Amino acid sequence: MKLYFAPGACSLCPHIVLLEAGLTADIVQVNLKTHQLLDGSDYYAINPRGYVPLLQLDDGERITENAALVQYLADRAPDRGLLPPPGTLARTRVQEWLAFVGSELHKGFSPLFNPALPEEAKPIFKKKLSDRFQWVDQQLAGKSYLMGETFTVADAYLFVITSWSSRVGVDIASLENLAAHQARMRQRPAVRAALEAEGPH
Structure with missing residues (x-):
């Protein structure tokens, strides 16, 4: 997995949850002023909306929006108790x-x-x-x-x-x-x- 973030942005939220869940991901920094990655590549090519966070799964699927992201991550590690069971x-x-x-x-x-x-x-x-x-x-x-x-x-x-x-x-x-x-x-x-x-x- 890859988590795209920017320092000081709301992407800190899924980063915290990722660590709380005991999961691993590559953390990729985005410059929100230039909308480029540190290597100079275009972030708009990854997320046309241009903002963070974005989680890219190993199969290439991409998830955005904090509320969706943190629930997805929590459900990957149900033993950590970061989210109550579905349907409750x-x-x-x-x-x-x-x-x-x-x-x-x-x-x-x-x-x-x-x-x-x-x-x-x-x-x-x-x-x-x-x-x-x-x-x-x-x-x-x-x-x-x-x-x-x-x-x-x-x-x-x-x-x-x-x-x-x-x-x-x-x-x-x-x-x-x-x-x-x-x-x-x-x-x-x-x-x-x-x-x-x-x-x-």
């Missing part, structure tokens, strides 16, 4: 979290990363993100992870997206449960290994 309510709850993080948090950052966004519009998007993070903080009350005491793929996604807050001036320091989740995640060996492998985030 617990599985649906994890999928619910993946959808929320993807649509309400991940995409909520997109306008703030756009240099063309007028300054006067930024507080509107920051307020919406802050409100969403406050809700997540409430859901984490009394729990180590989103599903309780068990780490799942949704925690990896939440960790990566939450870590972007300081880049855009969204203050989450007062959210004790979320801050504790971030600190707990940073202590996981797979998270530390993925961050070390990818470089500064």
